[in-house]
Amino acid sequence: MTTIAAPEAIPYLRSFESLEQNGYGQHPDWLQALRRDAMDAFTALGFPTARRGNEEWKYTDVGPIARASFRIPTQSCHSESIEESLADRVDSLTDPNWHRLVFIDGCFTPHLSSLPNIATVSNLADSLDSHTPLIRQHLARHTPYASHAFTALNTAFLHQGSFLHLPPETSLDRPLHLIYLTTAAETHTLSQPRTLAVIGRGSKATIVETYAGPDDTPYLSNAISELIIKENASLDYYRLQQHGDEGYHVGTTQAVLGDGAHFSSTTLDLGGALVRNNLNALLDAPESSCTLNGLYLAGETQKIDNQVIIDHAKPHTNSRELYKGILGGRARAAFHGSITVRKNAQKVDAKQEDKNLLLSDKAQVNVKPAFWIYADDVKCGHGAASGQIDENSLFYLRSRGIDHEQAHRLLVRGFANEIIETVGCPSVKSLINNLVKTKLTEL
Amino acid sequence: MTIANQELNTIAAQEYRYGFITDIEADVAPRGLNEDIVRWISAKKNEPEFMLEWRLKAFRHWEKLQAEQQTPTWANVHYPPINYQDIIYYSAPKAKEKLESLDEVDPELLRTYEKLGIPLEEQKRLAGVAVDAIFDSVSIATTFREELAKHGIVFCSFSEALQKHPDLIQKHLGSVVPYSDNFYAALNAAVFSDGSFCYIPKGVRCPLELTTYFRINTAETGQFERTLIIAEEGSYVSYLEGCSAPMRDENQLHAAVVELIAHKDAEIKYSTIQNWYPGDQDGKGGIYNFVTKRGKCAGSNSKISWTQVETGSAITWKYPSVILQGDNSIGEFYSVALTKAKQQADTGTKMVHIGKNTRSKIIAKGIAAAEGSNTYRGLVRIGSRADNARNFTQCDSLLIGDRCGAHTTPYVEVLNNTAHLEHEAFTSRVDEDMLFYCNQRGLSMEDAQSLIINGFCKEVFQKLPFEFAVEATRLLELNLEGTVG
Numbered sequence: 001m002t003t004i005a006a007p008e009a010i011p012y013l014r015s016f017e018s019l020e021q022n023g024y025g026q027h028p029d030w031l032q033a034l035r036r037d038a039m040d041a042f043t044a045l046g047f048p049t050a051r052r053g054n055e056e057w058k059y060t061d062v063g064p065i066a067r068a069s070f071r072i073p074t075q076s077c078h079s080e081s082i083e084e085s086l087a088d089r090v091d092s093l094t095d096p097n098w099h100r101l102v103f104i105d106g107c108f109t110p111h112l113s114s115l116p117n118i119a120t121v122s123n124l125a126d127s128l129d130s131h132t133p134l135i136r137q138h139l140a141r142h143t144p145y146a147s148h149a150f151t152a153l154n155t156a157f158l159h160q161g162s163f164l165h166l167p168p169e170t171s172l173d174r175p176l177h178l179i180y181l182t183t184a185a186e187t188h189t190l191s192q193p194r195t196l197a198v199i200g201r202g203s204k205a206t207i208v209e210t211y212a213g214p215d216d217t218p219y220l221s222n223a224i225s226e227l228i229i230k231e232n233a234s235l236d237y238y239r240l241q242q243h244g245d246e247g248y249h250v251g252t253t254q255a256v257l258g259d260g261a262h263f264s265s266t267t268l269d270l271g272g273a274l275v276r277n278n279l280n281a282l283l284d285a286p287e288s289s290c291t292l293n294g295l296y297l298a299g300e301t302q303k304i305d306n307q308v309i310i311d312h313a314k315p316h317t318n319s320r321e322l323y324k325g326i327l328g329g330r331a332r333a334a335f336h337g338s339i340t341v342r343k344n345a346q347k348v349d350a351k352q353e354d355k356n357l358l359l360s361d362k363a364q365v366n367v368k369p370a371f372w373i374y375a376d377d378v379k380c381g382h383g384a385a386s387g388q389i390d391e392n393s394l395f396y397l398r399s400r401g402i403d404h405e406q407a408h409r410l411l412v413r414g415f416a417n418e419i420i421e422t423v424g425c426p427s428v429k430s431l432i433n434n435l436v437k438t439k440l441t442e443l
Numbered sequence: 444m445t446i447a448n449q450e451l452n453t454i455a456a457q458e459y460r461y462g463f464i465t466d467i468e469a470d471v472a473p474r475g476l477n478e479d480i481v482r483w484i485s486a487k488k489n490e491p492e493f494m495l496e497w498r499l500k501a502f503r504h505w506e507k508l509q510a511e512q513q514t515p516t517w518a519n520v521h522y523p524p525i526n527y528q529d530i531i532y533y534s535a536p537k538a539k540e541k542l543e544s545l546d547e548v549d550p551e552l553l554r555t556y557e558k559l560g561i562p563l564e565e566q567k568r569l570a571g572v573a574v575d576a577i578f579d580s581v582s583i584a585t586t587f588r589e590e591l592a593k594h595g596i597v598f599c600s601f602s603e604a605l606q607k608h609p610d611l612i613q614k615h616l617g618s619v620v621p622y623s624d625n626f627y628a629a630l631n632a633a634v635f636s637d638g639s640f641c642y643i644p645k646g647v648r649c650p651l652e653l654t655t656y657f658r659i660n661t662a663e664t665g666q667f668e669r670t671l672i673i674a675e676e677g678s679y680v681s682y683l684e685g686c687s688a689p690m691r692d693e694n695q696l697h698a699a700v701v702e703l704i705a706h707k708d709a710e711i712k713y714s715t716i717q718n719w720y721p722g723d724q725d726g727k728g729g730i731y732n733f734v735t736k737r738g739k740c741a742g743s744n745s746k747i748s749w750t751q752v753e754t755g756s757a758i759t760w761k762y763p764s765v766i767l768q769g770d771n772s773i774g775e776f777y778s779v780a781l782t783k784a785k786q787q788a789d790t791g792t793k794m795v796h797i798g799k800n801t802r803s804k805i806i807a808k809g810i811a812a813a814e815g816s817n818t819y820r821g822l823v824r825i826g827s828r829a830d831n832a833r834n835f836t837q838c839d840s841l842l843i844g845d846r847c848g849a850h851t852t853p854y855v856e857v858l859n860n861t862a863h864l865e866h867e868a869f870t871s872r873v874d875e876d877m878l879f880y881c882n883q884r885g886l887s888m889e890d891a892q893s894l895i896i897n898g899f900c901k902e903v904f905q906k907l908p909f910e911f912a913v914e915a916t917r918l919l920e921l922n923l924e925g926t927v928g
Contacts, residue, residue: 055517343845343846344845346845356857358857358859358860358862359860360860361827361859361860361861362827363860364856364857364858365855365856365857366854366855366856366857367853367854367855367856367857367866368852368853368854368855369851369852369853369866369868370850370851370852370853371840371849371850371851371852371868371870372848372850373840373842373848373849373850373870374847374848375842375845376842376843376844376845376847376872377845377872378842378870378871378872379869379870379871380869380870380871381867381868381869381870382851382866382867382868383865383866383867383868384853384855384864384865384866385864385865385866386855386857386862386863386864387860387862387863387864388860388861388863
């Protein structure tokens with residue numbers, strides 16, 4: 001290889017080489033080639049730096065991630081007894097009536113999972129043989145890694161993960177919960193969750209992803225989800241990030257939409273020391289549409305960065321985007337929403353909004369909405385607002401006999417509710433409601 | 444250029460120590476840029492020592508940026524790399540050949556003037572026709588200057604100010620746009636040839652609109668202009684640069700710097716109409732307008748307002764900004780940017796809130812037609828001590844035709860929770876219902892489009908000095924001729 005390796009990439013390269021020698025060797029050649037290619041990309045790229053001119057990482061310095069050397073988990077999973085002891089923790093994260101796939105420190109845990117029988121829902125590693133053409137067609141094809149370090153790192157160690165294939169005209173009766181849990185078994189664990197979902201023509205599904213981990217120990221969760229939504233299919237996607245106070249999280253979700261498909265996403269960020277979410281929606285066929293909502297609640301020294309990129313590649317596509325943040329303590333949030341309307345993608349209707357409520361005088365927010373419009377028959381609008389609780393609203397409530405504390409709480413709660421109210425599925429809504437309620441008491 | 448020649452030139456230049464550069468002189472600096480050229484320009488202009496020092500610092504900084512390949516690449520504009528060694532950085536103004544009457548002027552140019560509604564005598568002046576003494580810009584300038592002098596206002600060329608008020612310049616030059624600000628600001632600081640200087644003393648309300656029609660400095664100040672406006676406590680000035688008439692220029696690269704300083708209770712209103720040569724239909728030969736403009740509301744209750752109508756240039760790269768340092772200070776930015784043919788514009792503003800109770804308002808209207816590319820790029824930053832800061836931003840784009848591009852990239856950075864910010868942006872084409880309504884009332888398609896587009900820009904045009912608001916409207920109509928309907 002002629003490229004110069006970035007110094008911080010060397011430990012990961014060593015782990016990769018050792019895994020290649022024992023363990024990865026039995027995997028199909030195409031997967032090995034893919035991983036090798038991604039590793040080369042990561043070795044050359046290193047972690048993104050906050051240096052001037054790096055627009056993509058302008059407001060988030062991943063220096064702490066680059067400096068800490070995270071440990072790649074080995075092939076061996078936890079013993080059953082350890083897994084057993086985590087059953088309660090897993091139960092607390094989910095609804096007992098949902099289907100679920102549970103991964104602990106990157107390892108699939110079958111006996112904590114419960115799978116539906118109408119669709120293929122399985123550990124990605126176990127489906128490599130049975131679904132080779134489909135997986136090869138989509139895996140790592142929609143999330144380019146050549147210039148994205150975190151995507152390359154995830155792809156280089158691609159092994160286990162969630163795989164969902166819904167055949168045409170079938171629908172999941174209940175939400176499918178993908179739980180990616182990091183444990184405190186060791187410090188500086190790197191877990192790299194991976195999700196591949198192919199929703200067949202005319203099918204419907206609800207997917208909930210939960211990312212969680214322990215408090216008081218640093219770890220990195222570097223997740224990628226690839227969601228392929230075929231013609232007239234519809235996917236309700238929820239992403240609940242509940243990491244521990246020293247957890248780092250970088251997540252990339254890529255949705256690719258077919259003719260008349262709909263993608264609805266709700267991102268909830270509660271935990272983590274440093275969190276970066278990349279959500280990309282490619283409206284690749286006419287009449288496709290997406291609704292992307294997000295709520296980020298951060299206190300103390302939390303840093304939460306959301307990047308949402310919508311690509312209107314075809315005419316007659318719609319998008320709606322609403323992100324809201326409530327920030328306390330010394331929390332810092334960033335929002336970057338980019339909407340591209342490509343040439344000839346006429347009759348596009350896009351709306352984007354980001355609103356922030358700053359509860360403390362040390363909280364910070366950076367907002368960067370962007371439009372790139374190359375077609376003329378379009379309607380695109382964006383709005384951004386930032387402020388503190390409206391004094392008039394507060395006064396109104398107090399004049400009705402509600403004390404300051406409660407009035408404040410009501411208004412903050414109301415601010416968050418705008419997002420929660422958009423959640424269609426009642427069981428998901430009640431789960432989110434409880435999570436938000438608990439978090440708001442901490443801010 | 445040999446050293447001996449330079450010495451000669453230095454000595455030659457000294458002869459004019461207390462005089463003006465005369466018209467006979469037609470010195471041209473050798474092509475290229477190095478430290479000697481910077482010294483040569485400074486000596487040529489007989490500048491005080493501090494000025495040369497500053498130019499040299501700027502040049503060294505620019506050289507460093509050049510070596511590190513730090514030319515700005517973040518803007519959404521595309522052009523072949525500029526060879527900075529292939530530019531003549533100084534050329535003393537040449538006297539133009541005067542024409543006898545308007546009959547000798549290109550009829551196409553006259554037609555344009557007609558449409559813009561420029562008075563006949565002014566047309567002559569613009570076209571380079573010899574005019575009656577009464578209308579000669581110099582004589583107007585003289586009476587004008589007497590009037591200003593009565594109020595203690597200094598309004599002259601930068602070179603003149605350097606001779607007469609070096610202390611004022613030394614104190615304020617680079618205090619808003621330091622030479623290290625960016626690549627083009629460094630280049631300008633090293634080689635700027637001339638520009639305007641304006642000083643409004645304490646408590647004076649400038650009785651006239653300071654416009655380029657009455658500009659005292661020579662018409663062709665070259666490609667690297669530098670403007671410095673200082674408004675002392677409680678003063679007011681309205682300054683308009685540019686001209687709605689099309690301007691052709693040999694220089695392709697324009698890298699100007701404008702610095703405004705408003706002290707306590709002072710107000711500066713700065714308006715620009717820019718209609719430089721945009722190049723032919725393929726965008727060849729147009730002007731690159733890479734400008735750094737920034738104002739500082741240094742004192743409390745001060746106000747700086749930028750209004751710009753940008754219709755010319757092949758590439759526009761400018762972000763008139765306001766640093767709101769004083770408490771209760773106000774920054775405003777009103778802009779209409781039009782790109783057609785292959786024009787590219789990346790323009791917007793920066794509002795940096797530092798003081799308490801500072802307010803800013805941004806109204807930016809972008810119009811993209813044919814293959815034009817129009818980008819609004821802006822920053823609103825609320826510093827941690829800017830309590831109760833307020834910002835309202837609206838940046839709208841209008842698209843005409845399916846080959847143009849309209850882009851918006853605002854940045855909002857809030858470090859203070861008492862700040863209140865609102866941002867709105869909307870992009871669409873001319874509304875069909877509105878067109879239909881106008882058609883139904885008997886307006887032709889073209890008139891209807893023009894009416895709607897003017898309505899779209901109205902908020903900005905209203906901010907222009909009265910006579911220019913009328914011209915700006917016509918300018919827009921003229922520029923859009925043939926692209927609509």
